[in-house]
Amino acid sequence: MSGNTLGTLFTVTTSGESHGPGLMAIVDGCPPGLELCEADLQVDLDRRRPGTSKHATQRQEPDQVEILSGVFEGRTTGCPIGLLIRNTDQKSKDYSAIKDQFRPAHADYTYHHKYGIRDYRGGGRSSARETAMRVAAGAIARKVLAAEGIRVRGYMSQLGPIEIPFKSWDGVYDNPFFSADPDKLPELEAYMEQLRRDQDSVGAKITVVADGVPPGLGEPVFDRLDADLAHALMSINAVKGVEIGDGFACVAQRGTQHRDEMTPQGFVSNHAGGVLGGISSGQPIIAHLALKPTSSITTPGRSIDVHGNPVEVITRGRHDPCVGIRATPIAEAMMALVLADHLLRHRGQNAGVRVSTPVLGQCD
Amino acid sequence: MSGNTLGTLFTVTTSGESHGPGLMAIVDGCPPGLELCEADLQVDLDRRRPGTSKHATQRQEPDQVEILSGVFEGRTTGCPIGLLIRNTDQKSKDYSAIKDQFRPAHADYTYHHKYGIRDYRGGGRSSARETAMRVAAGAIARKVLAAEGIRVRGYMSQLGPIEIPFKSWDGVYDNPFFSADPDKLPELEAYMEQLRRDQDSVGAKITVVADGVPPGLGEPVFDRLDADLAHALMSINAVKGVEIGDGFACVAQRGTQHRDEMTPQGFVSNHAGGVLGGISSGQPIIAHLALKPTSSITTPGRSIDVHGNPVEVITRGRHDPCVGIRATPIAEAMMALVLADHLLRHRGQNAGVRVSTPVLGQCD
């Protein structure tokens, strides 16, 4: 299928550009009978929303989502759920200067070569604005998962050079960085202040965790759960790397060290990140993603125009100095979408499977 | 679609277990008129083949591939290409001891919970043997790409703690490690010798590069080229992490440092790894993948049996102490399959697009 649809049974199809009239999504395959209202989606949208922190773009978008179908008297009907968010704070003329120029490290150059035409206003389809609909659709996936006791949460685990250890889920959603360590907040604030003064941007690392996932989700061999997670997470703007469990640390590990031993009391460790052979093991699913520093900065850079002439580009407009700061809700949404799809796929093929072997949790 | 098919227009569907009668693949959507014979596939299969190095499993499989359809008088016809490899060196009784046990960190436990039944001989479908058909199908994709001047090559960039710098493509395929630095070979040999004595296994890092890719491949937003690469590479057994370009190094980078500036003479750098906004930029596509140490080792490990009782597991049979050693041809195949599919998808939608802007190469 074409590139703007994700999933097999539980699917989401999106459309919309940064400075067009609005964003749309159609979520198809949602199980019927689920309580759902716009407020369920708005909670997650508000966490991703621009204009809420001084460390993010100052574009003011209420991101008010409207459900146009698929819900009747407060419950899903099994029919496709249509979602609409109107764009309200476009300032398109900010972008006319770059109409014929390619911002370095931006998608301008590649869209131009692919399509021969591009909506240059705010990045068009390549803008991070597109991710609003991922979050809205992900909120529906979360409800599907919640009905099965599955919860997806994320936090920022590194900002530029600053590693942020996980301390507690409490308060993660209450600070603009999604830091799971409140003690790190002053350092993060200071870093961002300096970054602004430097007219620069920086990368970040996000960690996403799903708890309560039963063993069995994932379709070997190509549609493994970890492969589909890698696909979904890498499809987020600016993501350049994805790890499951120990990820690249595995390279230097030995088998005796990496393997997660099992006892009747549970798994002894979770180096695998909850996936074995492409199938969930019942342990928490853990993924890490690396986001690059955004290319939209006001420090001039060398580039060319559409005729091949050299130009010096300064990206004005309103941008995030660290796209990673708002990426946590997006990463959560993508993991939720993948898990919901695999939950349905697994049920479809294996509805009648019963095993007497106990499901292991994690040892203390 | 179900889990054993990859791709949209250029697709591969595989089947087969480690100790069943044989492996099959159907490659669909291959352009017609391409010269193709079994020897084209055998070259790549031989590079992945077990039994060729003392550092890999001693199972002796000729991996002789037979083309059963889709080729007529030495050329592809556009019809699906059927591939068959018979298994010849199964030693299934090696595995009867683990019939009712779950090897730690192996897919035994998850297959059991998913399907309620499993072919325990040699890992069944979860065995690395499955990757033979990826390599065979990938060889067809390579020919599709070669006709467009695109070449995919890989090398091992790290073995356990030993980083292996890229020196030259010459000789990469002539050593069992796919090392691009011949000077590292003694150190690698010594490391593997010690590993065997330790009855342990180790992880590895592989780097894959595609040259000659035109700008424009990749379908935003979900089927981005990098997202589909992440999916395909993560679907390889034992892979736990995927990076495009600078990958996780981006986290600590600044925008001024990461962005690949452009001049009329070409891109100044390639931190992005050849993908911008999910679309190929015309620069080399660069991906790295992390493979975990295999779980099949003879050092005893704690586990449970199908009844939930504690057991101590020793995995006998013939196994690779470092699955990464044979992973380079597999990673190349997966990248080739993704690129061939995106080449066709791009043509389908954008057949008539012509732009006058020059395609940039890389500056010296």
Next chain:
Amino acid sequence: MSGNTLGTLFTVTTSGESHGPGLMAIVDGCPPGLELCEADLQVDLDRRRPGTSKHATQRQEPDQVEILSGVFEGRTTGCPIGLLIRNTDQKSKDYSAIKDQFRPAHADYTYHHKYGIRDYRGGGRSSARETAMRVAAGAIARKVLAAEGIRVRGYMSQLGPIEIPFKSWDGVYDNPFFSADPDKLPELEAYMEQLRRDQDSVGAKITVVADGVPPGLGEPVFDRLDADLAHALMSINAVKGVEIGDGFACVAQRGTQHRDEMTPQGFVSNHAGGVLGGISSGQPIIAHLALKPTSSITTPGRSIDVHGNPVEVITRGRHDPCVGIRATPIAEAMMALVLADHLLRHRGQNAGVRVSTPVLGQCD
């Protein structure tokens, strides 16, 4: 993928119920650079629109479509095209009487058993209202096809017992029946008048023709052009039969009679309806479809309620006494969508194929 998406490269995904807030569609994979505006879609929508003829439902819906994305400065950008139509003339309380009853021959009973919940207002998702978005999306497909010289047109070939011969395309769109024989109009009007007095409904037959289709479209073996047409046309509400070319008349034909002989001057006949081996032959593509009489009539019928008790059902609300009357634009849209998808798929795999054999037209 889930049930509300059609196509592989050129796809349409729709949502929306009869009495919900509105209908949505996302058209993905449209080639870039195509001139497109809302008026292009409105022309087709107006032909399908309710309230325009006394022989159709009296619901007054302007069916005003809004393009929310994928078009920039009057041209498609290659990005997904978001479409929105708000419902404006819902009279939901007409339906409260049938909230717990199943209208005979309607989808009430099957939706209830499938989903356990249903939006009973006006049929919800099963309403013919859903087809508005097929027509809007089809209008985009038509523009893709027009750029290649392909035109899709249809007419009503039978209304109840009245066969309507094809005389000319002139005026087909100027009468409410899409009759290609103006002389039949008085008879058709009289029939519909009597039908209304009888408080009954009736079936119809529609014929759709595509001219200018090049040879080569269609993917053997499962995604043959005729198979995909059958799928798309049978997916229209109330359709119970699809024929390609001579269709069921083939049953009694002999090979010498059916086969379309070829001469250097062209094909001698077109019994095949323009498809051979699942691939377009370059002749006109001809399909016929049978629509059942709508079940929504005011003559009482026996049924049950959700508790299994017998009830007598009279369907009030506003309905079409012959859904076939408005079906011609819908059938055209579905054929156009299938052809556009296959045009792109064919290009993707066979972009470089050149043959010197002349393309045959039809002999005089």
Next chain:
Amino acid sequence: MSGNTLGTLFTVTTSGESHGPGLMAIVDGCPPGLELCEADLQVDLDRRRPGTSKHATQRQEPDQVEILSGVFEGRTTGCPIGLLIRNTDQKSKDYSAIKDQFRPAHADYTYHHKYGIRDYRGGGRSSARETAMRVAAGAIARKVLAAEGIRVRGYMSQLGPIEIPFKSWDGVYDNPFFSADPDKLPELEAYMEQLRRDQDSVGAKITVVADGVPPGLGEPVFDRLDADLAHALMSINAVKGVEIGDGFACVAQRGTQHRDEMTPQGFVSNHAGGVLGGISSGQPIIAHLALKPTSSITTPGRSIDVHGNPVEVITRGRHDPCVGIRATPIAEAMMALVLADHLLRHRGQNAGVRVSTPVLGQCD
């Protein structure tokens, strides 16, 4: 996905040409734990097999199927099932005369224009030989359905001008015509004798029925059960028309006549053919298909060669004078494949739905 795969969760992918080394199929998504052996498939293959009746091609093919994967100790494992049938009775030189000619009404001309190259021996991929793998895969689908109490059966309902009424399922598989009326056999035999003397071929009509289908299968709006059946049945070689239930007879019916009324004792009639709103109603699913007379006859016909020159073509080789005669097992297989896929899709989305409304059978 590419054209040789059918289905979403329960999928089949096939390859193979008439005169190549062999045919392959990969059946993916089959539920685990199902008893399955080669003999289960052979029963159906033998019913389709050439060389068994004097009214079919005299090619002698044992059609011995081999299961290469996905079955362990007599049960399906949930992994893809690989199937192989070697071709053994190719007489390719029969076809060299038509190497550069297009048989009228055959796929020669369209394959040539699509791919620029074709395997002309016996029709290559466009041969009815391809359907062997549909039957083998369909046999697996039948077992999935049988576990749910669903049975698919078919019969020939018309041969050329001779209508064959349904009398009883007894004996349908015991006569070469799949006639459900034993009294018609002499007339059918005589007709075929005369046809052979006339060196001609003829069309046929097949009826397929599924009993025991629960209400709820089918995914509105595009992947309706009837739409997917139409797709699957129209994808069979030579099929030119598909009807569900009353099909084209609906055109002349009135709503009061067509609608299937319901009482607590069951549905009063089944004009709908078991599908309402694209979803199974719990009544028997009934489909009819029209097969054209085969184009491969020895009566000369006008055509052109690859250079556009006029030629007179006589098709030698071994052919079926009525492809409809062997079509019943193929049509059954296709219906079974569609139902199995929809059974799994329905379970995936609606696993937890429970309704208290009784399922209606058919009234006596």
